[in-house]
Structures are given as structure tokens and as C-alpha cells.
Amino acid sequence: MYTLKKSLGQHFLTDENICRKIVESLPVTEGQQVLEVGPGGGAITKYLLQIPDIHFKAIELDTEKVQYLEKTYPAIQGKLINVSILDAELPFEGSFRLIGNFPYNISTQIMFKVLDWRQQVDVIVGMFQKEVAQRLAAPHGNKDYGILSVLLQAYYKIEYLFEVHENCFNPPPKVKSAVIRLTRLEQPADVASERKFKVLVKTAFGQRRKQLRNPLKPLFTKETLQDPIFSKRAEELTVADFAALSHKMI
Numbered sequence: 001m002y003t004l005k006k007s008l009g010q011h012f013l014t015d016e017n018i019c020r021k022i023v024e025s026l027p028v029t030e031g032q033q034v035l036e037v038g039p040g041g042g043a044i045t046k047y048l049l050q051i052p053d054i055h056f057k058a059i060e061l062d063t064e065k066v067q068y069l070e071k072t073y074p075a076i077q078g079k080l081i082n083v084s085i086l087d088a089e090l091p092f093e094g095s096f097r098l099i100g101n102f103p104y105n106i107s108t109q110i111m112f113k114v115l116d117w118r119q120q121v122d123v124i125v126g127m128f129q130k131e132v133a134q135r136l137a138a139p140h141g142n143k144d145y146g147i148l149s150v151l152l153q154a155y156y157k158i159e160y161l162f163e164v165h166e167n168c169f170n171p172p173p174k175v176k177s178a179v180i181r182l183t184r185l186e187q188p189a190d191v192a193s194e195r196k197f198k199v200l201v202k203t204a205f206g207q208r209r210k211q212l213r214n215p216l217k218p219l220f221t222k223e224t225l226q227d228p229i230f231s232k233r234a235e236e237l238t239v240a241d242f243a244a245l246s247h248k249m250i
């Protein structure tokens with residue numbers, strides 16, 4: 001068997017129904033390229049390996065788990081990449097879909113990585129700590145709406161799919177969990193540039209309780225700042241509002 005490493009967020013799924021439900025949440029067609037992040041003991045992986053006619057790869061940091069998977073699932077030979085997802089190079093040429101019961105300690109960093117890879121990643125199904133899942137999927141006007149909600153929703157539609165009870169894991173995590181699906185938008189938000197958009201959103205939410213006019217002063221001309229939209233707070237703006245504002249930045 002193997003040891004479970006808390007430092008790597010190793011809470012392995014033991015509930016087969018949940019594993020199947022996660023895999024079924026990822027739409028795949030023939031020839032689809034699929035990447036799993038953090039296969040661990042293979043709870044989800046074994047169902048992914050059963051899907052016919054897909055090109056599968058998995059990235060796992062823990063060498064012990066890589067060796068375990070290779071021994072237990074011969075079909076996985078040559079499909080495992082033993083690096084950190086945060087340092088990984090693009091695993092496929094062309095478009096691919098990503099799935100994982102993510103290590104919660106780095107789940108938001110994984111989402112920033114996805115943003116870097118968004119030209120190639122068109123669908124993501126992921127399990128997160130429940131609060132993080134809620135934040136990513138939160139609409140404007142919601143207290144959970146924040147930087148990553150806006151940055152991701154500029155490019156992806158986000159669906160909050162279902163919650164997973166602690167007892168479905170070994171060991172049970174201390175936090176609640178939820179699965180979400182991100183599907184890339186046909187028409188992404190029209191931002192001036194990714195760099196400007198990121199600066200705008202991060203600066204706006206840096207002081208989320210203040211009227212936008214305050215934190216955003218350095219980014220706009222005095223004239224532009226007269227617009228009534230700057231009397232609002234960051235969480236009141238839609239993704240489209242942020243995108244439109246990015247075009248007016250200095």
C-alpha cells in the first residue's frame with residue numbers, strides 16, 4: 001500500500017459513486033485529450049482509464065503514488081508525469097480537458113495555471129474546498145465574488161455541481177468539499193489586455209469595501225473617474241463592467 005501525505009493534501013476518495021459522478025461530469029468525445037491533476041491512489045483515474053478512445057495523461061507530484069499507480073494499473077504506463085502541476089509544461093498539443101480532486105492547499109494556484117493554459121483547456125471539472133468552489137462560481141453582488149471569480153468568469157462559464165461529504169474521503173478533510181465545472185465561453189469577455197484586466201480586478205478588490213474611485217485613482221484619468229460607476233464597490237460590478245472599464249485605463 002502507501003502512506004498518506006497531509007502536506008500534499010492527500011485526502012483520497014473512497015466513495016465509488018462520487019468518483020463515477022465526478023468522471024461523468026466531464027463531457028468527452030472520441031479522441032479527447034484529458035489531463036488528471038493529482039491522481040493519488042487512482043480513485044478517479046481508474047474510471048478515466050475505462051473511457052474508450054481518449055488520450056489520457058496525469059500529473060502527480062508524489063513519486064510513491066506514481067509507482068503505486070504504475071504497479072496497480074498497467075494501462076497507465078507512459079501516461080504519468082511526475083512533476084508539480086505548478087511547474088508543469090503543457091502536457092498536450094491542442095485542446096484538452098482537465099479533471100481532478102485537487103490538493104486544496106494549492107487549488108487557487110492551479111486555477112491561475114489554468115488561466116495561463118486557457119487557449120488549450122476548454123473544460124475543467126474539479127473538486128475544491130467548498131468555500132473556494134463557492135468563490136469561483138459566485139455571481140456579482142455576492143459576498144464571495146472576488147478576484148478569481150472575475151478572472152475565471154471572463155473566460156469560463158462556471159457551474160456549481162454538487163457537494164461531497166467529508167466521510168467520502170480517507171482521511172476525512174476538516175473542510176467541506178464541492179465539485180464545479182468550468183466550460184470555456186465561445187465569446188470571452190472583451191478585455192483591453194490581459195495584463196490591464198488583471199491589474200484592474202486585483203486593485204479593485206484590494207479595497208473591496210471602498211467605492212472604486214479610491215483604489216482605482218492611479219489607473220484612470222480624473223475625467224474618467226467622474227463616471228458614476230466609480231461610486232460602486234468592486235463586488236457590484238459584472239465581469240462585463242470590468243472588461244469595459246479595462247478599455248478606459250490609462
Ligand SMILES: C[S@@+](CC[C@H](N)C(=O)[O-])C[C@H]1O[C@@H](n2cnc3c(N)ncnc32)[C@H](O)[C@@H]1O
Pocket residue numbers: 008009010011012013014037038039040041042043044045059060061062065083084085086100101102103104106
Ligand atoms: C485530494 S488528493 C486526490 C487524490 C485522488 N485523485 C483521489 O481523489 O482520491 C490530491 C492529489 O494531488 C497530489 N498533489 C499534491 N500537490 C501536487 C502538485 N503540486 N502537483 C501535482 N499533484 C499534486 C497529491 O499527491 C494527491 O495525490
